[in-house]
Amino acid sequence: MGLDRHHMLSLHNVFEGLRLGLCDFSGPSRVALIYAQKPGEPLRVVDPQNLLEGHEPRLREYYLDSGEWAEGLPDPQHVTYFDQAKSKRVGLAGLISLGGRSPGVSYQMWFTDRHVDLCSPGPSRRWLELALLQFSHNLAAQDILALDSVAHMLQEMAPHAVHDFIVDERSQSIGPDTRLRVYNILGAIMQISKTPEEGAWARGLLAFVEPARLSRLHYLMRFPKAERPRLDNGKHVRKMLQTVERSRRMLVSDGEHIIGIATGELPAASLCALFNGRHGLLFLDGKLVCSFSDGAFQSTNRKPNLVILEEALLEWPLDADQRDALFGSVSRIVACAGEQKYGCALIVDPYTPLLPLSGHTLEAPLNLENDEQLALAAALAKVDGALHLSAVKNQLCGFACLMDGPSFPGEDRSRGARYNSALRFTHSHPELIVVVVSSDRPVSVMQKGADISRPPVWPAVPSMLRPPPTLEHWLSGPA
Incomplete structure (x- = not known):
């Protein structure tokens, strides 16, 4: 079946708007789609950046061998608009998916990356839902003049995706009869987060509680x-937040006014915004929804991503207890550096005896399983130079250590001296691992002269999507 120009333009604009929006919300992200426009047509695959690569066996089983994907799906002619509840998620590891049916498109299943630092997959699923609805509408409407704005609209949907997720979750918890206006709350959070007070950014907890509770x-x-501060007066609320800074107290709002200051547990379906200076976290019933900074919502939980370090340690001859203790110590030091916004480096040394390094040695190593000594190690990381950790004993054996080595072609001139010193050092000592924390939060893991934590390079998305192959042809691979 040939695909007409309107079909391809609709597909491209929805796809690109969704992908670019998710990149802004979650960092570099890929998107893929499996769909059939009309009943009886073969399923087609749109995957220009190989998001579905490695999942071919499950896709073949789910879509071709068993026909599991079609079980329980309603006739699309009897679906008012779409029905995602009966469109089963495929369940691919490391991916978020959402599908549905409609008169405009018989079947859609959208996919995107599930990032390791994701607060919650909920807002991303709502974003996929918006793409599903828009693609259905575009193909059903056949209005080519409306396509120009589709990509821009989907790219700017972060507040709407967060809003829709919160509304859905609260409706399931307490029903649709609610007086909290989530759009107004999200707008107030953004305004407060961008309002400094005497040169300082907002800190403290602001809770939004259903008025009846x-x-x-x-x-x-x-x-x-008669004297309650209005929530839309961001400057006033920002001043009031000073009363709950660095405490267990919280400002309480009914969504329109500040009611007072309280402590203790919140009723069900309450929203909380935790302001931490230039960034903050948004919770619903104590569970993370998203973060916010620089006037935008983001999916990251703002915790250092050390998954690649955990994987690298599996290659070392350590038992499970040694590995867990070492990873926990490194994670705590890295988290402390991120919270206090200072750069540092940690040399994780598997040698026995340790590699001799130029720096300050200790009369007796610090036991990093001791909380007080671990806190001291984190403080020593502020001194120029690197911490020297024994992987086998989980001890700090030196600090302010110099990392040197000859220049080699793998250096990155766009990064700083600490980063490139770690590259040179691990190139000269390939058995070591060096963890580098930048003052602006990024964490890099170096081994064998390479940054093994650097995201993979994906194929570029073409300027216009090509007609997608059928699923069967795609699964068969290149001819």
């Missing part, structure tokens, strides 16, 4: 009804 809180103080 406000009486369940333990208040330390309440404002008279």
Whole structure:
């Protein structure tokens, strides 16, 4: 079957808008789609960056061998718009997926990367849902003049995806009858996060509670009804946040006004914004929804990503207890550096005896399983130079250590001296691992002269998508 120009333009604009929006929300992200426009047509695959690569056996089983994908799906002519509840998720490891049916498109299943630092897959699924709806609408409407704005609209959908996820979750918890206006709350959070007070950025907890449940809180103080600060007065609310900084107290809002200051547990379906200076975290019922910084919502939980270090340690001759203890110590030091925004480097040394290094040695090594000594190790990381850790004993054996080595072609001139010193050092000592923390949060893991934590390079998305192959042809691979 040939695909007409309107079909290809609709597919390209929805695909690119979704991909670029998710890249802004979650960092570099890929998108893929399996779909059939009309009943009885073969399924087609859109995957220009190889997101589905490695999942071919499961896709063949799910879509071709068993026909499991079609079980329980309603007739698309009897679906008012779409039905995602009965469109089963394929369940591919490391991916987020969402599908549905509609009169415009008989079947769609969208996929994107599930990042290791994701707060919650919920907003990303709502984004996939928006793409599903838009693609269905575009093919059903056949309005080519409306296609120009589709990509731009989907690219800017972060607040709407977060909003839709929160509304859906709260509706399941307490029903649709709610007086909290989530769009207004999200707008107020953005305004407060961008409002400094005497040169300092917002810190503290701001809770949004369903008005009918406000009486369940333990208040330390309440404002008279006529004097309650309005939530949309961001400057006033920002000033009030100073009263709960670095404490267990929280400002409480009904979504329109600040009610007072309280402590203790919150009722079900409550939203909380935790402001941490230039960034913050948004919670629903104590579970992370997303983070926010620089006037935008993001999917990251802002924790250092050390998964690649954990994988690299599996190659070393350590038992499970040694590996877990070492990984926990490194993670704590890295997290401390990120929270206090200083750069540092950690040399993880598997040798016995340790590699001799130029730097400050200790009369007795610090036992990193001791909390007090681990905190001291994190403080020593602030001194110029690297920490020297024994992988076998989980000890700090030196600090302010110099990492030197001859220049080699794998250096990255776009990065700083600490980063390139670690590259040179691990190139000269391939058995070591060096973890580099930059003051602006990125964490790099070096081994054998390479940054093994660097994201893979994916194929570029073409300027216009090509007609997608059928699933059967795609699974058969290149001829």
